[in-house]
Amino acid sequence: QVQLQESGPGLVKPSQVLSLTCTVSGGSIRTNYYYWSWIRQPPGKGLEWMGAIAYSGSTYYSPSLKSRTSISRDTSKNQFTLQLSSVTPEDTAVYYCAGGLPGGMDYWGKGTLVTVSS
Numbered sequence: 001q002v003q004l005q006e007s008g009p010g011l012v013k014p015s016q017v018l019s020l021t022c023t024v025s026g027g028s029i030r031t032n033y034y035y036w037s038w039i040r041q042p043p044g045k046g047l048e049w050m051g052a053i054a055y056s057g058s059t060y061y062s063p064s065l066k067s068r069t070s071i072s073r074d075t076s077k078n079q080f081t082l083q084l085s086s087v088t089p090e091d092t093a094v095y096y097c098a099g100g101l102p103g104g105m106d107y108w109g110k111g112t113l114v115t116v117s118s
Contacts, residue, residue: 002027004097004109012091012116018084022097022109029078030055033101038071038082040093041111048093053080087116 008020022036029036037052051061053071061069065084073080084091092115100106 002099002107004099004107006095006097006109006112008112008114010113010115012087012114013118014088014116015086018082018087018091018114018116020082020095020097020112020114022080022082024078024080024099027099027107028075029053029073029080029099030075034099035060035102036073036080036097036099037105039096039098039105040091041096042090042093047096050082050084089116092116 003025005023006020012018032055034055035052038050039047040050041047049062050065051069051071053059053073059071068085070083071080094111094113096109096111098105098108
């Protein structure tokens with residue numbers, strides 16, 4: 001059973017970098033054809049896909065967030081990481097990591113609330 005767990009600070013100050021890590025267990029992030037994504041949900045709003053890192057290490061980003069987003073991985077730890085720069089209160093959201101084959105996200109973390117506030 002593949003399980004994902006988000007970790008990172010729950011409070012970030014405006015203009016700083018939001019950094020979250022997703023630890024994957026029960027499966028490898030290098031499994032062929034799997035993509036590992038970050039998704040967020042601001043309070044009272046819908047889900048927003050932010051970007052993904054593929055089994056190959058290639059990265060893909062939402063056009064609206066591309067200039068502020070970076071996704072990387074540590075295969076030795078079976079983790080992938082999100083960095084979102086220049087955050088504002090509008091970046092307050094529950095952040096999820098998820099993984100699966102193209103067209104689907106079969107596995108999800110429970111989500112972690114990140115609040116951007118001074």
